[in-house]
Structures are given as structure tokens and as C-alpha cells.
Amino acid sequence: MTPLAVSASTVSSALGCGLAAQRDALREGRSGLRRNDFGSAPWLGWVGRVDGVEAVTLPPALVDWDCRNNRLAWLGLQQDGFVDRVQAARERYGAHRVALLLGTSTASIGATEEAYCRLDADGRFPVDLRRPALHAPDSLSAFARAALALEGPSLTLSTACSSSAKVFASATRMLALGLADAVVVGGVDSLCDNVLFGFNALELISPAACRPFDAARDGISIGEAAGFALLERIDAAPHAPRLLGYGEASDAWHMSSPHPDGHGAELALEAALARGGLRASQVDYVNLHGTASRANDAMEAALVARRFPAGTRASSTKGCTGHTLGAAGIVEATIALQAIEHGFVPGNVGATTPDPACGAQFAWTCEERPVDVALSNSFGFGGNNACLVFGRAP
Amino acid sequence: MTALCLYVEGIGVWSPHLGDFAALRAMLAGQATAKNDAPVAALLPANERRRAPESVRLAVEVAGQALAMSGRDPTTLACVFASAHGDQSITDAICSTLVEAPTQLSPTRFHHSVHNAPAGYWTIATGCRAPSSATCAGSHTFGAALLEAATQALAEQRPVLLVCSDIAGRGPLLEMTGCDRAFGCALLLTPEAGVNTLAQLRLQIANEHAAPTPAPVALAGDAVGNPATAALPLLASLVAGAGACRIGCATEMDLLTTVEAAA
Numbered sequence: 001m002t003p004l005a006v007s008a009s010t011v012s013s014a015l016g017c018g019l020a021a022q023r024d025a026l027r028e029g030r031s032g033l034r035r036n037d038f039g040s041a042p043w044l045g046w047v048g049r050v051d052g053v054e055a056v057t058l059p060p061a062l063v064d065w066d067c068r069n070n071r072l073a074w075l076g077l078q079q080d081g082f083v084d085r086v087q088a089a090r091e092r093y094g095a096h097r098v099a100l101l102l103g104t105s106t107a108s109i110g111a112t113e114e115a116y117c118r119l120d121a122d123g124r125f126p127v128d129l130r131r132p133a134l135h136a137p138d139s140l141s142a143f144a145r146a147a148l149a150l151e152g153p154s155l156t157l158s159t160a161c162s163s164s165a166k167v168f169a170s171a172t173r174m175l176a177l178g179l180a181d182a183v184v185v186g187g188v189d190s191l192c193d194n195v196l197f198g199f200n201a202l203e204l205i206s207p208a209a210c211r212p213f214d215a216a217r218d219g220i221s222i223g224e225a226a227g228f229a230l231l232e233r234i235d236a237a238p239h240a241p242r243l244l245g246y247g248e249a250s251d252a253w254h255m256s257s258p259h260p261d262g263h264g265a266e267l268a269l270e271a272a273l274a275r276g277g278l279r280a281s282q283v284d285y286v287n288l289h290g291t292a293s294r295a296n297d298a299m300e301a302a303l304v305a306r307r308f309p310a311g312t313r314a315s316s317t318k319g320c321t322g323h324t325l326g327a328a329g330i331v332e333a334t335i336a337l338q339a340i341e342h343g344f345v346p347g348n349v350g351a352t353t354p355d356p357a358c359g360a361q362f363a364w365t366c367e368e369r370p371v372d373v374a375l376s377n378s379f380g381f382g383g384n385n386a387c388l389v390f391g392r393a394p
Numbered sequence: 395m396t397a398l399c400l401y402v403e404g405i406g407v408w409s410p411h412l413g414d415f416a417a418l419r420a421m422l423a424g425q426a427t428a429k430n431d432a433p434v435a436a437l438l439p440a441n442e443r444r445r446a447p448e449s450v451r452l453a454v455e456v457a458g459q460a461l462a463m464s465g466r467d468p469t470t471l472a473c474v475f476a477s478a479h480g481d482q483s484i485t486d487a488i489c490s491t492l493v494e495a496p497t498q499l500s501p502t503r504f505h506h507s508v509h510n511a512p513a514g515y516w517t518i519a520t521g522c523r524a525p526s527s528a529t530c531a532g533s534h535t536f537g538a539a540l541l542e543a544a545t546q547a548l549a550e551q552r553p554v555l556l557v558c559s560d561i562a563g564r565g566p567l568l569e570m571t572g573c574d575r576a577f578g579c580a581l582l583l584t585p586e587a588g589v590n591t592l593a594q595l596r597l598q599i600a601n602e603h604a605a606p607t608p609a610p611v612a613l614a615g616d617a618v619g620n621p622a623t624a625a626l627p628l629l630a631s632l633v634a635g636a637g638a639c640r641i642g643c644a645t646e647m648d649l650l651t652t653v654e655a656a657a
Contacts, residue, residue, distance in 0.1 A: 040496065096601045096647065105508065109485070116489035116566065125566055135570040137480050137509055138530040145645065151601070154644040155538045156530045158480075158509035166527060170542060173549035177398065179541070179599065194488060197496045198504035248525035250517040252469075256505040267523055381505055382514025384526060 001172060001275045003244050006229050006390065007182075007237035008085035010076060011334040013225035013321045014048030018079040023338050026346040029366050031320050033209040033221050038191045045205040047191060048223025048322025050075070064131050065143040067111035069104070069190040073144055076188065076226025085230055086148050089182040092236075095151040099180035100141060101170050102156055103163025103187035105326030105380075108139040110192035140188050152180050158326065160380030161289075162248075163187055164227065165329025168388050169246040171231050182236070186228030189326040195222055202256060210292035210323070212316035213301060213358050214351035217292045223322025227330035229337075234393075241337050244278065244373070244389045247271030251383025262299040264385040265289075265377065269307065272375065272387040283312050283389070284371040285339050286361070287332045289379045290316020291323050292350065296379065298357060305359035313369075314361040319350025329378040329386065336374035336390045343370045398544050398597040401656060403466070403553070403590045404582030405632055406459030408433050408452060409616055410575065414459050419633045422612050433578070437461075438519050445502070446515055448561045449481035452578045453512035454519065457557045460580035461520075464590050466553060468520035471582075472546060473555040475513040476529045476539030478621035479563065479571050481506065486565035512557065524552075535560075536579075536624040537643030540651075543583055544597055553584040558622045577620040579629060587656045593632055596652040603646040607639035628653070 010018065014032030015025040025032065033046045056071035077083050089098050115129040124130075133142055138156040145154050153174065157163050164187025171183035189195075199205050199222060206219035231243065249267035253259040273280060286308065288300050297316075304314050317335055324331050339345060347365040354364065371392075378386045405415045410430055412418050417427045433455035435443055443451065453475055461468055479485075484507045491499050505511070510528035517526050525546075531538035536558045543556035559578025563571045583595070609617035609626035617623040624641055631637030631653040643649045 112485065112567065113489050113492055116493050119566055123566055124569060130570070132570045132572070133532065135567060136478065136530070136532055138478070138532045138535075142532060142645075151646055152644070153538070153541060153599070153647065154531060154534075155542055157527060158530060159513065159526070159528050160508045160510055169525075170527075170545070173545045176549045177545055178396075179545065193492045193496060194504075194507075197492060197499045198488075198501075198507070200497070201499045201501040201504050203501075248527075250513075250523050250526045252517045252521045252523050254518070255511070255514050256501075264523060380510065381508045382510045382526075383517060384510055384513065 001245060003234060003242040004172060004175060004231050005234045005237035005240040006243055006337060007232045007240045008082055009229040009334050009337060010080035010082040011227040011331055012050055012076040012079055013324060013331055014050060014223055015320055017075060023342055025320060027344060027366055029347045029349050031209060031349050033322055039193050039196060041196055044196050044200055045207055046209045046221045048221060049191060050224055062147055067108040067134055069106060069108045069140060069188055070143045072190050072224060072226045073140060073188040077147060082228055086184055089230060093181040095149060097152055097181040098150050099152040099174055099183040100145050100150050100154045101167040101183055101185050102141045102144060103167050103326050103329060104140045104156060104189055105158055105160050105163055106189045106192055106195060107137045108134050109194050110190060113193050159384040160382060161325050161328050162378040162380035162384045162386040163326040163329060165378035165386035165388055166248060168243055169248055172246060182230060182232045184228060184230055187327040187330045188226040189324055190224045195325060204293055206292060209350060210319055211350040212290035212292040212318050213297050213348055213355050215353045215355045217297060220291045220293055221322040223324040225324035225327040225331045227327060227334055239393050241340050242391050242393060244391045245272040245276030247387040249385045253383050256381050257295045258299045258379055260299055262303040264383050265303055265379055268385040268387040272389045276389045280308050283373050283375050285345050285374040286312060286314040287336050287376040288314055288316040289377040290318055292318060301355055301357040304361050308361050310360040312361050313345040313363045315346055315348035315363045317346050332376045333388055336376045339371040339374045340390060340392050344368050398548055400544055400547055400595045401584045401587045401591045402581055402593045402595050403584050404460030404464035406456030406580035407629060408455050409577045411616060418629060422610060422630060422633050442519060447481050447484055447506045450512045450515045452561055452576055453557050453559045454516055456559060456578040456580040457516055457555060460555060460582045464582045468522050470524050471522060471555050472524045472552055473513060473516060474527045474529060474539055474543040476535050476558040477560050478530055478532055478535040479560050479573055480509045482563035482567055482571055486567045533621050534642045534644050535621045537641040537649050541643050541649060547583045547585050551585050553582060556581045556583060558625060560620050560622045573620050575620055577622045579625045591656040593635060593653050594656045598650040600648045600650050603648060604640060606642050
């Protein structure tokens with residue numbers, strides 16, 4: 001494929017708001033996880049919670065969109081001058097030539113949960129939550145389109161934990177066909193009872209902070225995050241890091257566990273490398289999906305061992321951020337981009353006794369080293385796999 | 395931009411009044427059609443069909459119809475499953491459980507609640523390892539998904555199965571969605587004409603927003619409340635073998651669609 005410029009990006013997670021907070025935490029090997037202090041189940045594991053979301057106030061024109069997910073989205077958009085970069089693109093190309101493609105799995109379901117908690121005497125939603133657009137899975141994109149004053153094509157992708165990786169694929173296709181001149185991609189997922197009790201029901205939540213690729217790992221820690229990136233053609237930002245390839249594939253296996261042999265994950269990897277015109281040996285760093293579930297990490301450790309030489313470094317950063325579900329793709333895309341920009345490989349925080357299935361590729365602690373090509377894996381329920389490849393501008 | 399030019403190889407449709415594309419043709423010709431109790435989703439193995447939630451059975455039913463018409467191999471067929479509301483019935487049940495007894499939440503119900511449950515069931519049932527997606531865009535869900543599927547078909551030069559469906563809502567959520575009846579449709583889109591091509595489809599983005607094309611009078615009763623019925627004017631064009639319509643794909647952005655006989 002024709003590489004694209006990632007001309008701006010931003011991220012906010014349990015590691016803090018903005019790129020600098022994430023970079024510093026990753027370099028220090030610091031985790032943002034805390035004992036769960038959210039919602040009605042404080043005993044449920046540890047979480048990656050973003051500080052300050054409750055205090056966010058939306059501007060008057062956007063108050064109908066108020067909910068935790070959109071407050072987190074708004075908080076995220078304010079970091080790293082991202083709103084200004086989008087405004088510049090809007091002025092350069094015209095609002096209808098800037099598309100918006102966002103991934104989410106929770107959207108604003110937390111607001112729907114709240115409405116069910118506060119049904120009125122007639123069994124209806126409370127008056128303050130009778131906002132139909134808020135109780136729909138595209139509420140994030142509808143809110144962001146209004147917040148960014150964009151008038152181009154717009155779509156929400158919701159393929160569970162691969163959602164905000166797949167938006168890069170859709171954006172690439174849209175730019176290739178000339179349907180837009182710039183695309184805002186990203187994703188936002190927020191803590192809510194739905195995911196906490198849902199993953200609890202699946203017995204996938206660790207009672208402690210998650211330990212990706214540890215021999216004794218016992219489940220995930222759920223996180224929340226907002227992240228965004230601006231994709232343009234290379235001539236608009238020749239020195240910006242680049243999206244070199246993407247791959248998407250399905251497992252055709254099971255609704256809530258990955259194919260044990262990683263078939264779909266490997267197909268996505270192969271497609272991403274092929275689009276980038278790259279061999280696996282040219283990949284310097286792989287940011288793994290690495291949720292700390294028994295099944296995912298076993299499958300992914302074997303995939304890394306089978307497909308990459310020892311010189312390729314690999315780690316999961318979910319021990320730092322938690323599993324941010326629908327936002328994981330964009331969070332980890334920004335980590336891959338930071339690895340390239342700042343020349344480091346984040347350590348696999350949380351693991352103390354590496355699973356013997358992990359090969360020499362694993363970076364258990366942060367390594368300062370140049371990274372020219374970085375790859376990010378994102379796998380979702382339903383066997384939905386995505387892989388992104390980023391590279392330094394030559 | 396220049397128009398996107400694709401070909402339609404398969405069409406699926408289901409509502410309580412329309413069992414398939416032939417029934418739609420009959421209804422538009424003024425003939426009576428049989429009432430349907432529930433979508434069959436014959437492609438699902440029997441045990442999966444029992445387990446699968448209604449949103450999955452509806453999506454798989456129309457997807458299966460379009461696939462059968464095309465004769466394509468599903469194992470390599472990319473797919474886009476769109477739904478404005480997801481499974482409203484499951485959302486209602488989960489939100490009620492979270493109020494009453496959150497620790498009693500069923501794990502199966504939770505994994506059925508993901509927006510890509512229909513894509514997951516479909517790819518598992520058909521052995522599909524191709525890219526699969528799940529999308530939404532409110533009242534513009536059909537138009538936005540049509541643009542997404544068409545873009546994938548043309549940019550990657552591969553056939554793409556587009557499915558757009560919403561089931562009827564229930565419980566307190568229904569007042570918010572306003573979607574009280576099921577409707578689903580599917581289009582198998584290809585970048586090149588082939589022996590099974592049914593029609594040519596051209597798409598053009600229009601930035602000046604105007605009222606979308608209304609559904610034909612015979613279908614007006616079906617085109618209420620369910621966002622997936624935004625497809626009805628295009629489906630009517632496909633019945634006629636020719637026609638043009640305007641379908642919203644975002645706020646203040648429309649798709650102008652033109653159906654004509656394949657050259």
C-alpha cells in the first residue's frame with residue numbers, strides 16, 4: 001500500500017493525559033493500574049482508571065452528549081494540541097474532506113446502565129437521560145463529529161478489542177479512493193459495570209494487577225482510554241511517522257476465545273507485512289495484544305516465537321494501561337509510534353516469572369534502542385484480528 | 395471524487411412481512427406475501443441456531459440469502475455487519491441484570507452483547523478467515539456501511555458482503571431507540587462484473603444535504619423506526635433493475651446511488 005503520514009496523535013489512559021505522560025511511564029516501567037475503585041463492584045480486580053474524568057465539563061453546545069465516555073473523549077481531544085491539528089486539517093481541506101472513523105466497544109453504555117438504575121415510577125428512563133442519541137453504539141462518533149466540527153464521512157467500528165486498530169485500515173482505503181483528504185481515527189472506551197461484570201462472568205478478571213505473559217498469569221485488568229490520530233497523505237507531512245501496512249482476519253473459531261494456533265492472528269500479521277512490503281526480520285518492535293488471559297498470551301507467545309527472529313523485540317503494555325478494550329488499538333498504536341519517535345522498547349510490565357513459551361524476543365524491561373519499524377497486534381471477541389505496521393519517515 | 399462503481403451479486407432481505415428478495419419483488423408488484431415468524435438462519439448449525447440471539451439469526455439469515463444468490467465461497471469473503479442499535483434485547487436484559495443482580499450476569503449473554511456478535515457467528519459458521527467488521531452510524535447506519543463496504547471492495551479489489559439489520563427493541567430502552575420492528579438486508583458487492591452479476595451500482599457522495607428518497611408506497615409501512623430500512627429505496631431499485639436514490643451516510647452527507655443493468 002502507499003504509506004500514510006500519521007501527522008498528529010494523542011493518548012490519555014491510566015498512565016496520564018497526553019503523550020509525554022505515557023512515554024515517561026513506559027520508560028520508567030510504571031504501571032497505572034490501581035485496586036478497583038470504580039462503580040458498584042470495588043472488589044472486582046484492578047483497573048486502569050483515568051484520573052479527572054468526573055471533573056470534565058463539556059461546553060454548553062455539547063451538553064446533551066454528557067456521559068463518562070464522552071467526557072473521556074473530550075479530555076483526550078484536548079491533549080497534545082490535537083484539536084488544533086484537526087482544525088488546521090479542516091481549514092486546509094474543508095470540513096467535508098476530513099473523515100472520522102472511531103472504534104469503541106463500550107460507547108456510552110454506562111449512561112444506559114445509569115438510566116436503568118434510575119427508572120421513574122412508570123418504568124421510563126429518568127428525564128435527564130432521555131437522550132436517544134446517547135443510548136446508541138455510535139454515540140462516540142456522533143459526539144466527536146460535533147466536537148470537531150467535521151462534515152466528512154463518519155463511522156463507528158465496534159469489533160470489541162480490535163475496534164480502534166481496524167479504523168486505520170478503513171481510513172487507508174478511504175484515502176486511497178479519494179473519499180477524504182485526511183481522516184481522524186481513534187477510539188474511546190470507558191469503565192462501566194457492563195464490562196466489569198461481563199468479564200467477571202467469563203472468569204477473565206485477575207484479582208490483582210494483570211501479569212501479561214507471566215507463567216502464573218490469571219486474567220486481565222480492565223482499563224479505559226481515549227486516543228486519536230490524524231492520517232494524511234505523505235506529501236502533507238513528509239517527516240511524520242508512517243502507517244506502512246495493516247492486516248485484518250477472522251479466526252472462524254470461537255466467540256470468546258482465540259484460535260489456539262493463532263490462525264487469524266497470523267493471517268492478519270502476514271497481510272500487514274505484505275502491505276508494508278516487509279519481512280518479519282525487519283520489524284524492530286511488536287506491541288503485543290498480551291491481555292494476560294491464559295488463552296491469548298499462550299497463542300501470542302507461540303506466534304512471536306514462530307514468526308520473529310530474536311532481534312525483534314516484543315512486549316505487552318497492558319500491565320501499564322490495563323486492557324482498554326475498544327481503545328486498545330489506538331493506545332498501542334501511539335505506543336508503537338512513540339517507540340519509533342523516541343527510540344525505546346517498552347518493557348513487559350507486570351510479569352515476574354516469564355511463561356517458558358516466551359522466546360528471546362521478549363523485552364521484560366524497557367530497552368533504549370532505535371526502532372524504525374513497529375507493529376501492533378489487536379485481537380477481539382468473535383475472533384476478530386488486526387495488525388498495524390508503523391515506520392519512521394526515511 | 396469520481397463515482398464508485400460496483401456490482402451486486404447477491405441480495406438478502408428479511409422482515410416479518412418479507413422472507414426474501416423474491417417476496418420483496420412480489421410485494422412491490424402488489425401481491426400478498428406470507429408472514430414470517432422468525433428468521434431461520436439456516437447456515438448456522440442447529441445447536442448454534444438455538445443459542446444464537448435474535449440479532450445474529452436475523453443478520454445470518456439475510457447474509458445467507460445474499461451468499462446463496464452469488465454462489466461465492468464464504469471462507470475468503472470479507473464482510474461488514476452493520477446495526478444501528480446492536481442487540482437491543484440483550485442490552486435491555488444486561489442493564490436490568492446489572493441493576494438487580496450484577497453477579498448473576500450470564501457469560502454467554504455478555505459475549506453475545508458485543509456489536510460484532512453477528513460477524514463472529516457468521517465467520518465461525520462459514521469458516522470465514524477473511525476480514526470481518528461491525529459498524530454503526532445511528533440513523534445513517536445503512537448508508538455509512540454501504541460506503542465502507544464499497545470502499546473495501548474497490549480499494550482491495552475483493553468481493554464484500556454487506557449486512558445491515560436491527561431487531562425490535564424492548565424494555566425501557568425501546569423508548570430511546572424507537573425501533574419496534576425487525577428488518578435486515580444484505581448485498582454482496584463485487585469490484586468486477588461476473589457471470590452472477592445482477593446489477594451495476596454507482597455511488598457518489600453529495601455534500602449538499604437533501605431529503606432522502608422515501609421508500610416506495612407499498613413498503614411505507616415497513617420503513618418506520620428501524621434504521622436498516624433506509625436500504626428500502628435501493629432495494630426497490632434493485633427489484634426494478636434500474637433507479638436512483640439518495641441515502642444519508644452521515645449528518646449533512648448523502649450517497650447518491652444509481653442502479654442499472656450490468657453492461
